[in-house]
Protein backbone atom coordinates (compact mmCIF):
# COMPACT_ATOMS: atom_id res chain seq x y z
CA UNK A 1 0.00 0.00 0.00
CA UNK A 2 1.15 3.53 -0.83
CA UNK A 3 1.14 6.12 1.98
CA UNK A 4 1.05 9.84 1.15
CA UNK A 5 3.72 12.07 2.69
CA UNK A 6 3.43 15.41 0.83
CA UNK A 7 0.72 17.28 -1.03
CA UNK A 8 2.18 19.85 -3.46
CA UNK A 9 -1.26 21.06 -4.45
CA UNK A 10 -2.83 21.81 -7.80
CA UNK A 11 -0.20 21.58 -10.53
CA UNK A 12 -0.16 21.92 -14.32
CA UNK A 13 1.87 19.89 -16.86
CA UNK A 14 5.35 21.12 -15.94
CA UNK A 15 6.76 21.35 -19.44
CA UNK A 16 3.70 22.73 -21.19
CA UNK A 17 4.46 26.36 -21.90
CA UNK A 18 1.34 28.04 -23.22
CA UNK A 19 0.09 30.55 -25.74
CA UNK A 20 -2.53 33.09 -24.53
CA UNK A 21 -5.33 31.16 -26.25
CA UNK A 22 -4.47 27.95 -24.39
CA UNK A 23 -4.87 29.37 -20.88
CA UNK A 24 -8.58 28.70 -20.58
CA UNK A 25 -8.28 24.94 -21.12
CA UNK A 26 -5.13 24.39 -19.11
CA UNK A 27 -5.02 20.98 -17.45
CA UNK A 28 -4.35 20.65 -13.72
CA UNK A 29 -4.00 17.69 -11.36
CA UNK A 30 -3.18 17.23 -7.70
CA UNK A 31 0.49 16.44 -7.08
CA UNK A 32 0.88 14.21 -4.02
CA UNK A 33 3.78 11.88 -3.34
CA UNK A 34 3.70 8.65 -1.37
CA UNK A 35 5.87 5.74 -0.23
CA UNK A 36 4.97 2.18 -1.17
CA UNK A 37 5.29 0.13 2.00
CA UNK A 38 6.22 -3.07 0.16
CA UNK A 39 8.78 -1.94 -2.44
CA UNK A 40 9.76 1.36 -0.70
CA UNK A 41 9.27 3.12 -4.04
CA UNK A 42 8.40 6.83 -3.92
CA UNK A 43 5.71 7.63 -6.52
CA UNK A 44 2.85 9.98 -7.25
CA UNK A 45 -0.47 9.17 -5.61
CA UNK A 46 -2.38 10.38 -8.66
CA UNK A 47 -0.76 10.28 -12.10
CA UNK A 48 -1.25 12.17 -15.34
CA UNK A 49 -1.95 10.22 -18.57
CA UNK A 50 1.35 9.63 -20.38
CA UNK A 51 -0.10 10.98 -23.64
CA UNK A 52 -0.93 14.29 -21.93
CA UNK A 53 2.77 14.74 -21.10
CA UNK A 54 4.59 13.11 -24.01
CA UNK A 55 3.23 14.03 -27.41
CA UNK A 56 4.11 16.00 -30.54
CA UNK A 57 4.25 19.28 -28.57
CA UNK A 58 6.96 18.18 -26.13
CA UNK A 59 9.52 20.99 -25.74
CA UNK A 60 12.37 19.58 -23.65
CA UNK A 61 15.29 18.68 -25.86
CA UNK A 62 18.20 16.76 -24.38
CA UNK A 63 20.87 18.57 -26.37
CA UNK A 64 19.66 21.98 -25.14
CA UNK A 65 22.69 22.70 -22.95
CA UNK A 66 26.42 22.14 -23.35
CA UNK A 67 26.50 20.22 -20.05
CA UNK A 68 23.98 17.67 -21.35
CA UNK A 69 25.65 17.40 -24.78
CA UNK A 70 28.98 16.66 -23.06
CA UNK A 71 27.29 14.23 -20.69
CA UNK A 72 25.79 12.15 -23.50
CA UNK A 73 29.01 12.28 -25.55
CA UNK A 74 31.05 10.91 -22.65
CA UNK A 75 28.38 8.38 -21.64
CA UNK A 76 28.24 6.93 -25.18
CA UNK A 77 32.03 6.77 -25.32
CA UNK A 78 32.22 5.01 -21.94
CA UNK A 79 29.50 2.47 -22.71
CA UNK A 80 31.11 1.70 -26.08
CA UNK A 81 34.47 1.14 -24.40
CA UNK A 82 33.03 -0.98 -21.58
CA UNK A 83 30.65 -3.19 -23.56
CA UNK A 84 31.38 -2.85 -27.34
CA UNK A 85 27.72 -3.63 -28.06
CA UNK A 86 26.73 -5.04 -31.45
CA UNK A 87 23.09 -4.04 -31.13
CA UNK A 88 21.83 -0.94 -29.31
CA UNK A 89 18.35 0.21 -28.29
CA UNK A 90 17.59 3.56 -26.73
CA UNK A 91 14.29 4.05 -24.93
CA UNK A 92 13.29 7.72 -24.94
CA UNK A 93 15.77 8.90 -27.57
CA UNK A 94 14.56 12.53 -27.61
CA UNK A 95 16.56 14.50 -30.22
CA UNK A 96 19.16 11.77 -30.81
CA UNK A 97 21.93 13.29 -28.66
CA UNK A 98 22.96 9.79 -27.43
CA UNK A 99 22.20 7.43 -30.34
CA UNK A 100 24.06 9.57 -32.85
CA UNK A 101 27.23 7.94 -31.44
CA UNK A 102 26.15 4.46 -32.59
CA UNK A 103 25.96 2.66 -35.91
CA UNK A 104 22.68 3.44 -37.72
CA UNK A 105 22.33 -0.11 -39.06
CA UNK A 106 22.58 -1.69 -35.60
CA UNK A 107 20.64 0.82 -33.50
CA UNK A 108 16.93 1.34 -32.92
CA UNK A 109 15.09 3.83 -30.77
CA UNK A 110 11.74 4.27 -29.07
CA UNK A 111 10.31 7.78 -28.62
CA UNK A 112 6.64 8.62 -28.03
CA UNK A 113 7.03 12.38 -28.73
CA UNK A 114 6.51 12.31 -32.49
CA UNK A 115 8.27 15.64 -33.08
CA UNK A 116 11.46 14.01 -31.76
CA UNK A 117 10.84 10.57 -33.32
CA UNK A 118 10.67 12.38 -36.67
CA UNK A 119 14.08 13.99 -36.09
CA UNK A 120 15.86 10.69 -35.32
CA UNK A 121 14.07 8.84 -38.13
CA UNK A 122 15.33 11.55 -40.49
CA UNK A 123 18.83 11.10 -39.03
CA UNK A 124 18.60 7.47 -40.22
CA UNK A 125 17.92 5.75 -36.88
CA UNK A 126 14.79 3.63 -37.02
CA UNK A 127 12.62 5.13 -34.29
CA UNK A 128 9.40 3.58 -33.03
CA UNK A 129 7.04 6.44 -32.29
CA UNK A 130 5.54 4.57 -29.33
CA UNK A 131 5.48 4.28 -25.56
CA UNK A 132 7.76 1.71 -23.98
CA UNK A 133 5.79 -1.40 -22.99
CA UNK A 134 5.70 -5.14 -23.59
CA UNK A 135 4.05 -4.84 -27.02
CA UNK A 136 6.75 -2.47 -28.28
CA UNK A 137 9.45 -4.70 -26.81
CA UNK A 138 7.95 -7.76 -28.55
CA UNK A 139 7.70 -5.93 -31.86
CA UNK A 140 11.39 -4.92 -31.70
CA UNK A 141 12.32 -8.47 -30.68
CA UNK A 142 10.62 -9.87 -33.79
CA UNK A 143 12.06 -7.24 -36.14
CA UNK A 144 15.58 -6.82 -34.74
CA UNK A 145 16.27 -9.60 -32.22
CA UNK A 146 17.85 -9.26 -28.78
CA UNK A 147 19.80 -6.10 -27.88
CA UNK A 148 23.26 -5.91 -26.25
CA UNK A 149 22.95 -2.42 -24.83
CA UNK A 150 19.60 -0.98 -23.80
CA UNK A 151 19.92 2.61 -22.63
CA UNK A 152 17.35 5.01 -21.18
CA UNK A 153 18.07 8.47 -19.75
CA UNK A 154 15.41 10.30 -17.74
CA UNK A 155 12.77 7.96 -19.04
CA UNK A 156 12.23 5.00 -16.68
CA UNK A 157 11.05 7.31 -13.88
CA UNK A 158 8.34 8.56 -16.30
CA UNK A 159 6.70 5.15 -16.71
CA UNK A 160 3.71 4.40 -14.51
CA UNK A 161 3.94 0.60 -14.56
CA UNK A 162 7.62 0.35 -13.74
CA UNK A 163 7.61 -3.41 -13.17
CA UNK A 164 6.16 -3.97 -16.64
CA UNK A 165 8.73 -1.54 -18.09
CA UNK A 166 11.57 -3.60 -16.58
CA UNK A 167 10.02 -6.90 -17.72
CA UNK A 168 9.83 -5.44 -21.24
CA UNK A 169 13.58 -4.75 -21.02
CA UNK A 170 14.22 -8.29 -19.78
CA UNK A 171 12.31 -9.62 -22.81
CA UNK A 172 14.71 -7.90 -25.20
CA UNK A 173 18.09 -8.02 -23.44
CA UNK A 174 20.67 -10.42 -24.89
CA UNK A 175 22.18 -13.05 -22.55
CA UNK A 176 25.38 -11.05 -22.11
CA UNK A 177 23.76 -7.67 -22.58
CA UNK A 178 23.49 -4.70 -20.24
CA UNK A 179 20.65 -2.33 -19.47
CA UNK A 180 21.80 1.13 -18.36
CA UNK A 181 19.37 3.74 -17.15
CA UNK A 182 19.77 7.16 -15.58
CA UNK A 183 17.25 9.03 -13.49
CA UNK A 184 17.27 11.68 -10.77
CA UNK A 185 18.38 10.25 -7.44
CA UNK A 186 15.89 10.41 -4.59
CA UNK A 187 18.76 10.50 -2.07
CA UNK A 188 20.20 13.62 -3.75
CA UNK A 189 16.77 15.28 -3.83
CA UNK A 190 16.29 14.48 -0.14
CA UNK A 191 19.72 15.79 0.88
CA UNK A 192 19.31 18.98 -1.18
CA UNK A 193 15.65 19.49 -0.34
CA UNK A 194 15.13 19.75 -4.10
CA UNK A 195 11.50 18.79 -3.89
CA UNK A 196 11.02 20.37 -7.32
CA UNK A 197 12.15 16.99 -8.67
CA UNK A 198 8.51 16.14 -8.01
CA UNK A 199 6.46 17.01 -11.09
CA UNK A 200 4.11 15.21 -13.47
CA UNK A 201 6.80 13.49 -15.56
CA UNK A 202 8.63 12.16 -12.51
CA UNK A 203 6.05 9.53 -11.64
CA UNK A 204 8.69 7.88 -9.44
CA UNK A 205 11.92 9.05 -7.81
CA UNK A 206 14.16 6.06 -7.28
CA UNK A 207 16.31 4.94 -4.39
CA UNK A 208 18.60 2.00 -5.12
CA UNK A 209 16.78 0.24 -2.28
CA UNK A 210 13.44 0.46 -4.09
CA UNK A 211 14.94 -0.53 -7.44
CA UNK A 212 16.53 -3.59 -5.82
CA UNK A 213 13.13 -4.61 -4.45
CA UNK A 214 11.43 -4.19 -7.85
CA UNK A 215 14.15 -6.13 -9.70
CA UNK A 216 13.56 -9.04 -7.28
CA UNK A 217 10.29 -9.57 -9.17
CA UNK A 218 12.21 -10.01 -12.45
CA UNK A 219 15.19 -11.95 -13.79
CA UNK A 220 17.23 -8.76 -13.77
CA UNK A 221 19.64 -7.50 -11.13
CA UNK A 222 21.61 -4.33 -10.50
CA UNK A 223 25.33 -4.82 -11.11
CA UNK A 224 26.58 -1.29 -10.41
CA UNK A 225 25.54 2.32 -9.86
CA UNK A 226 27.29 5.58 -10.80
CA UNK A 227 26.28 8.55 -8.67
CA UNK A 228 26.53 11.60 -10.96
CA UNK A 229 26.24 14.74 -8.89
CA UNK A 230 26.32 17.39 -11.61
CA UNK A 231 23.57 16.01 -13.88
CA UNK A 232 19.95 17.04 -13.24
CA UNK A 233 20.84 17.96 -9.66
CA UNK A 234 21.98 14.42 -8.77
CA UNK A 235 21.52 11.39 -11.00
CA UNK A 236 21.97 7.65 -10.53
CA UNK A 237 23.20 5.69 -13.53
CA UNK A 238 22.16 2.11 -12.86
CA UNK A 239 23.75 -0.88 -14.62
CA UNK A 240 21.53 -3.96 -14.85
CA UNK A 241 22.09 -7.47 -16.21
CA UNK A 242 20.24 -10.75 -16.39
CA UNK A 243 20.77 -12.72 -13.16
CA UNK A 244 22.44 -15.62 -14.98
CA UNK A 245 24.79 -13.37 -16.99
CA UNK A 246 28.23 -14.26 -15.60
CA UNK A 247 30.16 -12.19 -18.17
CA UNK A 248 29.41 -8.97 -16.27
CA UNK A 249 30.67 -8.75 -12.69
CA UNK A 250 28.39 -7.40 -10.03
CA UNK A 251 30.07 -4.65 -7.99
CA UNK A 252 28.72 -5.68 -4.57
CA UNK A 253 30.79 -3.12 -2.66
CA UNK A 254 29.54 -0.21 -4.77
CA UNK A 255 25.89 -1.27 -4.43
CA UNK A 256 26.13 -2.06 -0.71
CA UNK A 257 27.72 1.32 0.04
CA UNK A 258 24.78 3.15 -1.56
CA UNK A 259 22.24 0.88 0.14
CA UNK A 260 23.95 1.57 3.48
CA UNK A 261 23.85 5.35 2.85
CA UNK A 262 20.14 5.18 2.04
CA UNK A 263 19.50 3.13 5.17
CA UNK A 264 21.52 5.57 7.27
CA UNK A 265 19.19 8.34 6.09
CA UNK A 266 16.15 6.14 6.89
CA UNK A 267 14.95 6.34 3.30
CA UNK A 268 13.28 2.98 3.89
CA UNK A 269 11.03 4.50 6.57
CA UNK A 270 7.98 6.74 6.40
CA UNK A 271 9.36 8.95 9.21
CA UNK A 272 12.13 10.26 6.92
CA UNK A 273 9.56 11.33 4.34
CA UNK A 274 7.39 13.01 6.98
CA UNK A 275 10.47 14.94 8.11
CA UNK A 276 11.17 15.88 4.47
CA UNK A 277 7.58 17.11 4.10
CA UNK A 278 8.12 19.50 7.04
CA UNK A 279 11.29 20.84 5.40
CA UNK A 280 9.41 21.35 2.15
CA UNK A 281 6.64 23.29 3.88
CA UNK A 282 9.20 25.49 5.67
CA UNK A 283 11.10 26.08 2.45
CA UNK A 284 7.89 27.23 0.74
CA UNK A 285 7.20 29.74 3.52
CA UNK A 286 10.77 31.12 3.58
CA UNK A 287 10.98 31.43 -0.20
CA UNK A 288 7.68 33.25 -0.55
CA UNK A 289 8.45 35.57 2.39
CA UNK A 290 11.92 36.35 1.10
CA UNK A 291 10.77 37.09 -2.43
CA UNK A 292 7.93 39.28 -1.14
CA UNK A 293 10.37 41.23 1.04
CA UNK A 294 12.73 41.75 -1.91
CA UNK A 295 9.87 42.82 -4.14
CA UNK A 296 8.73 45.30 -1.46
CA UNK A 297 12.11 46.98 -1.85
CA UNK A 298 11.06 47.67 -5.44
CA UNK A 299 13.73 45.46 -6.96
CA UNK A 300 13.24 43.94 -10.39
CA UNK A 301 13.12 40.14 -9.93
CA UNK A 302 13.09 37.61 -12.73
CA UNK A 303 13.74 33.87 -13.06
CA UNK A 304 16.70 32.24 -14.81
CA UNK A 305 15.76 29.05 -16.72
CA UNK A 306 12.18 28.02 -17.52
CA UNK A 307 12.54 24.55 -16.04
CA UNK A 308 9.99 21.88 -15.26
CA UNK A 309 11.31 22.01 -11.72
CA UNK A 310 10.41 25.68 -11.37
CA UNK A 311 6.83 24.87 -12.40
CA UNK A 312 6.48 22.91 -9.14
CA UNK A 313 8.08 25.72 -7.12
CA UNK A 314 6.05 28.57 -8.61
CA UNK A 315 2.73 26.75 -8.32
CA UNK A 316 3.35 25.29 -4.86
CA UNK A 317 4.85 28.49 -3.41
CA UNK A 318 2.36 30.74 -5.19
CA UNK A 319 4.99 32.78 -7.01
CA UNK A 320 3.52 34.61 -9.98
CA UNK A 321 3.90 37.87 -11.90
CA UNK A 322 3.35 39.77 -8.64
CA UNK A 323 6.87 38.67 -7.63
CA UNK A 324 8.62 37.74 -10.89
CA UNK A 325 8.46 39.94 -14.00
CA UNK A 326 9.43 37.20 -16.46
CA UNK A 327 11.63 34.15 -17.02
CA UNK A 328 14.67 34.15 -19.32
CA UNK A 329 15.40 30.95 -21.21
CA UNK A 330 17.59 30.02 -24.16
CA UNK A 331 15.10 27.45 -25.59
CA UNK A 332 13.31 28.97 -28.63
CA UNK A 333 10.26 26.69 -28.15
CA UNK A 334 9.61 28.15 -24.68
CA UNK A 335 10.15 31.82 -25.64
CA UNK A 336 7.10 34.01 -26.20
CA UNK A 337 4.99 31.60 -24.14
CA UNK A 338 3.62 31.66 -20.59
CA UNK A 339 4.83 29.38 -17.82
CA UNK A 340 2.52 26.52 -16.81
CA UNK A 341 0.01 27.39 -14.10
CA UNK A 342 1.34 30.77 -12.99
CA UNK A 343 1.54 32.21 -16.54
CA UNK A 344 4.79 34.12 -16.13
CA UNK A 345 6.07 35.27 -19.57
CA UNK A 346 9.16 33.50 -20.93
CA UNK A 347 11.54 35.65 -22.96
CA UNK A 348 14.88 35.11 -24.66
CA UNK A 349 18.07 35.73 -22.75
CA UNK A 350 18.95 38.56 -25.17
CA UNK A 351 15.65 40.31 -24.49
CA UNK A 352 15.34 39.74 -20.75
CA UNK A 353 18.84 39.72 -19.28
CA UNK A 354 19.03 43.50 -18.98
CA UNK A 355 21.01 45.82 -16.70
CA UNK A 356 17.99 46.70 -14.57
CA UNK A 357 17.53 43.09 -13.31
CA UNK A 358 18.51 42.97 -9.62
CA UNK A 359 17.53 39.47 -8.55
CA UNK A 360 17.13 36.22 -10.50
CA UNK A 361 15.53 33.08 -9.10
CA UNK A 362 17.65 30.10 -10.14
CA UNK A 363 15.02 28.00 -11.89
CA UNK A 364 17.91 26.06 -13.40
CA UNK A 365 19.67 25.65 -9.99
CA UNK A 366 21.20 22.41 -11.29
CA UNK A 367 23.46 24.65 -13.42
CA UNK A 368 24.18 27.07 -10.60
CA UNK A 369 28.01 26.78 -10.78
CA UNK A 370 27.93 27.36 -14.53
CA UNK A 371 25.46 30.26 -14.31
CA UNK A 372 27.15 32.09 -11.42
CA UNK A 373 30.48 31.82 -13.28
CA UNK A 374 28.93 33.01 -16.55
CA UNK A 375 27.08 35.89 -14.87
CA UNK A 376 30.01 37.38 -12.93
CA UNK A 377 29.28 40.85 -14.38
CA UNK A 378 25.72 40.66 -13.01
CA UNK A 379 27.03 39.81 -9.51
CA UNK A 380 29.71 42.51 -9.82
CA UNK A 381 27.09 45.19 -10.45
CA UNK A 382 25.16 44.19 -7.30
CA UNK A 383 22.84 41.57 -8.80
CA UNK A 384 22.01 38.42 -6.85
CA UNK A 385 20.56 34.97 -7.43
CA UNK A 386 17.80 33.52 -5.29
CA UNK A 387 17.77 29.80 -4.67
CA UNK A 388 15.87 27.26 -2.60
CA UNK A 389 18.55 24.51 -2.90
CA UNK A 390 19.73 23.24 -0.47
CA UNK A 391 18.00 25.99 1.50
CA UNK A 392 16.38 29.31 0.73
CA UNK A 393 19.23 31.76 0.22
CA UNK A 394 20.58 34.57 -1.90
CA UNK A 395 23.86 34.29 -3.80
CA UNK A 396 25.83 37.50 -4.13
CA UNK A 397 29.31 38.38 -5.41
CA UNK A 398 31.88 36.26 -3.52
CA UNK A 399 33.91 38.35 -1.09
CA UNK A 400 37.42 37.52 0.06
CA UNK A 401 39.35 38.35 3.18
CA UNK A 402 41.85 41.20 2.54
CA UNK A 403 45.45 39.89 2.30
CA UNK A 404 46.52 42.01 5.28
CA UNK A 405 44.04 40.26 7.57
CA UNK A 406 45.32 36.84 6.47
CA UNK A 407 48.89 37.92 7.19
CA UNK A 408 48.04 38.93 10.76
CA UNK A 409 46.48 35.57 11.59
CA UNK A 410 49.45 33.66 10.17
CA UNK A 411 51.99 35.39 12.41
Ligand code: TYD
Nearest residue numbers: 065305306307308309328329330331364367
Ligand atom coordinates in the same frame (compact mmCIF):
# COMPACT_ATOMS: atom_id res chain seq x y z
P1 TYD B 1 16.73 21.48 -17.08
O1 TYD B 1 17.81 21.71 -16.14
O2 TYD B 1 16.86 20.30 -17.94
O3 TYD B 1 15.42 21.48 -16.25
P2 TYD B 1 14.12 20.58 -16.17
O4 TYD B 1 14.56 19.16 -16.39
O5 TYD B 1 13.64 20.87 -14.78
O6 TYD B 1 13.19 21.10 -17.23
O7 TYD B 1 16.50 22.74 -18.02
C1 TYD B 1 17.31 23.83 -18.03
C2 TYD B 1 16.55 24.98 -18.68
O8 TYD B 1 17.25 26.17 -18.40
C3 TYD B 1 16.47 24.85 -20.18
O9 TYD B 1 15.19 25.30 -20.64
C4 TYD B 1 17.56 25.76 -20.70
C5 TYD B 1 17.62 26.82 -19.61
N1 TYD B 1 18.94 27.43 -19.44
C6 TYD B 1 19.12 28.77 -19.81
O10 TYD B 1 18.17 29.41 -20.27
N2 TYD B 1 20.34 29.34 -19.65
C7 TYD B 1 21.40 28.65 -19.14
O11 TYD B 1 22.52 29.23 -19.01
C8 TYD B 1 21.20 27.28 -18.75
C9 TYD B 1 22.35 26.49 -18.18
C10 TYD B 1 19.96 26.71 -18.92
